[in-house]
Structure formats: C-alpha cells, structure tokens
Amino acid sequence: MNSTYAQAAASPLPAVNARPRGTTLLTLVRREFWEHRALWIAPLIAALLLVVCATIGTFHMDLDDSRHLTEPQDRVALFTVMQWVVAGVLYVVAVVVLSFYLLDCLYAERKDRSILFWKSMPVSDGMTVWSKCLVAFVVVPLGVYLLAIVAGFLFSGILAARLALAGAAPILGWDTLEWLRSELAMLLIVILGILWYAPIGACLLLLSAWARRIPFLWAMLPPVVAPLLELIAFGTHHIWNFELQRTAGIWWTLGIAHTHIFSHHGVRPLGTLLAEADFGAAFSDSGLWLGVVFTAAAVFAATRIRRYRDDT
C-alpha cells in the first residue's frame, strides 16, 4: 500500500496545501450571510424603521414629567437612554434571527442535500461548524452593536433636529465621556449576554445537526412540556427554576434590579451601570463558565454528528 502511494505521489500533479485558514474561514462566514440573508437584512430593516419613526413619528411628552430636563446632565442622561432603547430593539431582532439561524444552519443543508456539495470541498466539519458559531456568537452580535451606535445617532440626531426646528426646548445633550461610558457598559453587557446565552445557542445548533425533521419542534416542546410534566407528576418546579435561572440568572448576578435610571431625582446616564453593576461577580460566575464549557461540548458534538452522519 505504501509503495502504491509513493508512486501516486510521484505523478505530475504537485502537492498543494490547504488555503490559509483565514481565507477559508472568511469565505465560510460570507457563505452564511449569502444563505441566511435575514442575519443582516432584519437588523438593517429594524434600524431603518427606527430612523423612519424618528423622522415622521409623533411623540407626546408630558412636560410636567420632564421638568428635570432643564438640567444639562439630565439631557445627557436621556441621550444615553435613547441609545439603549434603540440598541435594545435591534438586539431583540438579532436574538430572534440568530435563534432561527442556529436551528436551521446544519439542518437545511441536510434537507436539501446540499451537504453533499459542501462536503465535496476541502473544508473540515470542524471549520464549517466553527464558522457558524463565529457568525452567531461574534459577527452578528458585534455587528449589531456597531449598527446600534449608528442607528442611535441617527435616531437622536433627527429627533433633536426636529425639536429644534419646531422651536421646542432641547431634551437631548451630548457628553463624549458619558457616551463612551454608556457604550462601554453596553458592550460589557453584550459580551456577558453572548457568554450567558451561548449554551442555549449551542443547544439549537446541536438540534440542527441532530434532528431528522422539524428541529423547531424539538427546540420548543421539551422546555415547555418538561416543567409541566414535573409539576403534574411531583408538584415541584425544579426544571422550571433551572430554565429561569439559565435564561435570566446572569442579570440577577449583575445586581442592577434596584438601579433606577428614572426617578424623581432625574434621569441617570447609563454609564453609571459601570459602577453600579457587579460585572466582576457576573464575569466570574461559575454558572456562566460552566455554560461556556457546555457550549464547547455541544459544538464538538454537532461537529461529530455532521462528520459521521449519513442520511442523504
């Protein structure tokens, strides 16, 4: 066997190395955006709608409630709040789109049998699955973070301009440092959110690689049915509590439930979260890192399933 290979290797076709990993990975990531166009179209449309709202929408503001806006720091604070509201809308859209993406990305290629084409290319299963994780856990969340900055500026800029043109008192103020603090707090929360929700994302990815049909049903039914069964059978809520903990738990750890941005003292800029929220506790939470370990295991399992499954 060795001798035949030596002869084959001596044939005129020169040995070629793989494409540099970076080029391959970049191509694979682009491929995801070709197939799943909602990944970039949906956040863009949401951002566009927000800007349109700022341009032609009508806003009612009870001046009694906004009497504090006469203070410059309140106007700066309201500006940061506005950035977070805009970003919040975009993150909700991104989470929905990413959930469907993760549930579909390893299932669609089996359903339409295009996996046979992808597998005819010199791309390992590890690289393929890794590219999908990169899209879901890095490219889209950080892309939406950047998009939120642009959309937030447009939204508040247009609003401020309209108020000025109408001769109304200004409600928004600019402070570079406050803005940076607010964006930094948001970035930390985004990173925390990625790490915290990664295991849920990895479960969806695993279902996508594993389910023979309708991965959506597998994703929806067990989390709903299991706590109900437990309640009926044992009258307890352990599963429900676990699910609640894995969805919202990190935000409890952050300890900001009693931080009031709006109060009768005025509006506080969201940069205050940097000091008030316990990021140290959240980022060193054992549940968070257990989840990350689980994510790695689930992604590995999805890779193995894609490698060895034969159902085309």
Add this chain to the structure above:
Amino acid sequence: MTAVIEARGLSKSYGSARALDNVSFTVGSGRIVGLIGPNGAGKTTALKAILGLTPFTGELSVLGLDPRSQRDELMREVCFMADVAVLPRWLRVSQALDYCSGVHPRFERSIAQDFLAKTDIGMHSRVRQLSKGMVTQLHLALIMAIDARLLVLDEPTLGLDLLYRRKFYDTLVNDYFDKQRTILLTTHQVEEVENLFTDVIFVNHGHVALASPVEELGARYQQLTLSAEAAPRARALQPFYERELFGRVAMFFEGRSAAELGSYGELRTPSIADLFVAKMQRTASP
C-alpha cells in the same frame, strides 16, 4: 498500473441489510471506471465509503489516504458530484465561484468562467432559477476548474435530456480527462456511456459480480447469436445466460474460445450493457 483506490474486504450494513459485503476492488490511475449495478446494489454506498461520507469496516485506501481519518486531506485531491442538483437553490453562480476560490486550493476560477461563458448561465442567476441541465453544467464548470486527481460521479446525468447528457460526457472526456486523472462513475444509462469506460465493475447485492478492464472483456466473454434450432446443441457448452430475440437466440459464454463457438452461429464480444444484463440475470436467478 498505480492504484488510486484499493478496497479490501469492504463491508457496510444498514440495519440488517448488507449494502456492501466483503467487497474488494482496485481502481488504477488514469482510468475511467464504471461502477455499474441495479438500484440498491451498493454503488452509492461504495462511493460514500471512498469519499469518507459513511463509516464502514474493511481496508480502504484512496490516493494512499484513509477516508475515515484523513478525509480533509483527501478532499483536496478528490472531487465529487453526487446525483443532480445538490447545489443549494439559494446559491448565485458568482457566489459558487467565490466560494470555491475561497476554500479550494486547486480551483482555477478563470477555467470555470470560460466554461460558463459558453453556456446560457448568467453570473447573477440563482441555482433555483436554472433548469436541471443548467445546474449540472454549473456543477461541471466548478469541477472542470478543480485540478483533482480523482473525480467521483454518482449518476451525474440522472433526469437530464439526451442533449445535456451527451454534452456532459463529451466535455468530461475531451476537456477534463487526461492520463493523470481518474474518473469513477456510476450510472444507470450504461448504453450511452459504455464507450467511455476503460474499466467496469459490476456490483449486485453488495458483491462485485465482475471487475475487468474493458479491453480484456473480449477475451473472456462471448456472445453467440444463433437460430433456435441450433440452440440445444450450443447449450451443452453451458452459456451463463441466454435470451430470445425475433426467433433467434443470444447466448453468453464465459471463458470459451472462438474455435469452440464459431461453428454454431455468429460470434461477437457482448456490449457492456448486454453483459451487464446477462450477469445480473444470472445472479438474480441462479
């Protein structure tokens, strides 16, 4: 002859069904090998094993690599096209080229572009907008542009009309194939491509029924056409298959000399299609 594929005792079961049962064969370098068998004979399973797409037992070496553990290296040298239309429907032609350029070290984009320029396929069309024949052309364009050592084709022209089929195989032989390359092909339409093959492997019920270079078939198999009256005497020479056609009988012999058979009737080398039918009928009703 350098071996590109060496299979020894290849076995694979799906539940209790044996798709491949202790199969051994060799595919030499620079050959065009037809893997021929009825539906469910194990052709596709054999190809999947070769491409590392399915687990199996036994020994298998493809270009000196083990498809189970060295699949990633292997796919740099091997190209394959599973039966029509596995290109995803959302893919644009330009994206297909971008993708292959991005991930395949042996992909030469200009070759694919030149090939596509001779077709009606637009660069910005999506696969879903193309006809079945055009999708196959697109896939062929990608394959032509990949400088692979082994090309594996599984029913590549299934469901295409005659013009597309003819064009497909003409391109393959005239523009793609050379002595450094090896093509392994399964097909149902044996008659159309039998002139293409340098070697044939017949598989049936997970076994290899026949594996031979085409040029050696003539020395091994004979087809004797004779009148119905002469048939009983010729039958004494034990044909392995016979059939009647317009009152004449065609008998198929293995390992008989022309001198033995010539006196009974008209003697010739059976076509691959006829030989295939003869071999399969025999295994079906022993």
